Amino acid sequence: MKKFPKPWYRPHRGLWYVTLNGKQHNLGPNEAEAFDRYAKLLAAAQQQQPVMQSDSVVAIIDEFLHWLQRNRSAGTYGWFHYRLERFARKYPNLSAADLRPHHVQAWVDGYTLSKTSRRNYLRSVKRCFDWATKQGYLERSPIAQLEVPAAEQRENPVTPEAFRGLLAAAQKPQHRDLLNLAWLSGARPQELIRAEAHHLDAKNHRLVFSLKQSKGKKKVRVVYLPGEAWEIFQRLAKQHPTGPLLRTSQGAPWTTSAVNCLMCRLRDRTGLKYALYDFRHGYATRMLQTGVDPVTVGVLMGHSNPAMVASVYQHLAQSPKFMLEQATRATS
Numbered sequence: 001m002k003k004f005p006k007p008w009y010r011p012h013r014g015l016w017y018v019t020l021n022g023k024q025h026n027l028g029p030n031e032a033e034a035f036d037r038y039a040k041l042l043a044a045a046q047q048q049q050p051v052m053q054s055d056s057v058v059a060i061i062d063e064f065l066h067w068l069q070r071n072r073s074a075g076t077y078g079w080f081h082y083r084l085e086r087f088a089r090k091y092p093n094l095s096a097a098d099l100r101p102h103h104v105q106a107w108v109d110g111y112t113l114s115k116t117s118r119r120n121y122l123r124s125v126k127r128c129f130d131w132a133t134k135q136g137y138l139e140r141s142p143i144a145q146l147e148v149p150a151a152e153q154r155e156n157p158v159t160p161e162a163f164r165g166l167l168a169a170a171q172k173p174q175h176r177d178l179l180n181l182a183w184l185s186g187a188r189p190q191e192l193i194r195a196e197a198h199h200l201d202a203k204n205h206r207l208v209f210s211l212k213q214s215k216g217k218k219k220v221r222v223v224y225l226p227g228e229a230w231e232i233f234q235r236l237a238k239q240h241p242t243g244p245l246l247r248t249s250q251g252a253p254w255t256t257s258a259v260n261c262l263m264c265r266l267r268d269r270t271g272l273k274y275a276l277y278d279f280r281h282g283y284a285t286r287m288l289q290t291g292v293d294p295v296t297v298g299v300l301m302g303h304s305n306p307a308m309v310a311s312v313y314q315h316l317a318q319s320p321k322f323m324l325e326q327a328t329r330a331t332s
Contacts, residue, residue, distance in 0.1 A: 007038050014092045015058060023066060026059040029093050057094045060137060061087065064128045067135075073213070075190060083124040096138060099129075101146040115152045122148045158183070158282035162272050169269040172249045175262055177232055181246070182276055184229035186283030186301050188215065189276040191223060193254040195245050197237040205230045214302075221302050 007018040007027055016027040016034035020041060027034035061084045068077040090107045091099075108121045126148060129141040158166070163183050170176045181192055191209065199207045207223040214221035225233060236245040244253040252258075259276050267273050280301070287297045298305070 007034055013058065013089065024062065026056065026062045028056060028059070055096050057091050057096055057099055058088045060096050060132045061085075061128055063135075063137065064131050067131070075194075080124055080128070083121055084128060087125055096129075096132075096142060099142040101143050104143055104146055115149065119149050119151060122146065156274065156278045156281065157285040158274055158278050160286075162274065163279075163282065165270050165272055166266050166274065169266050170262075174247060174249045177236070178246055178254065178259070178262070178276075179279070181229055181232055182279035183283065184227070185223050185225055186280050186287075187223045188280060188302070189256075189259060191221065193244060193246055193259065195233070196243060197241050197245060200233060200237060207233075216304055218304060223302070224300060 005019050007016045009016055009031075014029050016029070016031060016038075018025050018027060018038055018041070025037075025041060027037045065077065065081055065084065068080055087104075087107055090110075091103060094103065104122060104125050107125075108118055111117075111121070113121065126141075126143055126146050129138065129143055132138045133141045163179070167176060167179055170179055178192065181187070182189065185192070185207075187207070191207070194213070195207055199209060201208050205225050207221075207225065209221040209223075211217055211220055233245060239245075240247065246254050248254055248258055263275055284297055284301055287300070288294065292300075
């Protein structure tokens with residue numbers, strides 16, 4: 001006789017779960033109702049009919065995360081999982097029908113967050129319930145009116161002087177490799193820490209990420225590696241023929257958290273407050289200041305629309321010296 005997995009209780013969430021055909025199902029907090037849903041899931045599995053196992057907020061989140069695992073990158077899944085798991089712990093028994101924007105606002109208000117982090121927490125929950133509506137789990141999103149603030153424009157490009165100070169404060173070669181590559185390539189931090197030996201194009205001295213691995217998944221991402229940047233990656237490829245090329249001083253692949261910790265330590269040593277992403281802004285600023293045209297800069301940085309360069313780097317217009325040089329060049 002065929003045996004089926006039995007439901008189990010997860011104490012830290014106060015919910016019952018069962019795994020059927022490799023998929024984990026949330027059965028809700030009530031034991032009797034959980035086993036009733038379990039029976040319906042078994043019947044549906046035998047008939048191969050999809051069933052929404054609960055109308056709770058947690059159930060919607062679980063379905064969304066499961067969909068992300070199948071259809072999006074590991075990085076995207078991890079980004080949402082970190083935030084939505086926190087939201088699920090805040091409201092383990094709340095039904096989707098009873099969810100309101102004030103629930104999300106109260107959850108976010110419980111943390112001390114920067115403006116950008118606050119925005120990301122809000123939009124992670126809103127994206128989840130927009131997805132549930134599009135998939136037909138809900139007739140309409142209960143938080144459709146939730147206000148998500150606009151993204152904060154970061155205009156904090158790393159200057160050559162600041163780069164020299166940060167590099168001098170980096171005590172370990174693994175830290176200096178990361179900073180040098182961010183400075184020389186203009187790559188996104190996630191592109192750097194995910195780069196592996198098979199991404200290296202020796203003929204053209206560049207990193208090539210497939211469509212599936214590229215941001216937006218609309219075109220192949222290419223990162224050109226001039227001079228020292230190519231030499232660093234060549235050295236790292238010999239040390240790590242498989243797996244991520246850039247590693248911490250402990251030999252582990254870099255994570256977002258580890259990168260942030262490094263930048264905080266450098267800030268404490270130098271008084272310079274930068275994120276690794278600011279190296280990318282510094283790269284674009286240097287390119288534009290040295291006369292590289294915006295279209296080429298946009299292509300080098302992997303922007304889907306080169307016009308983004310003009311909108312993001314308007315701070316150059318605040319430099320009278322630079323603008324005068326451009327006006328002189330145009331009339332000479």
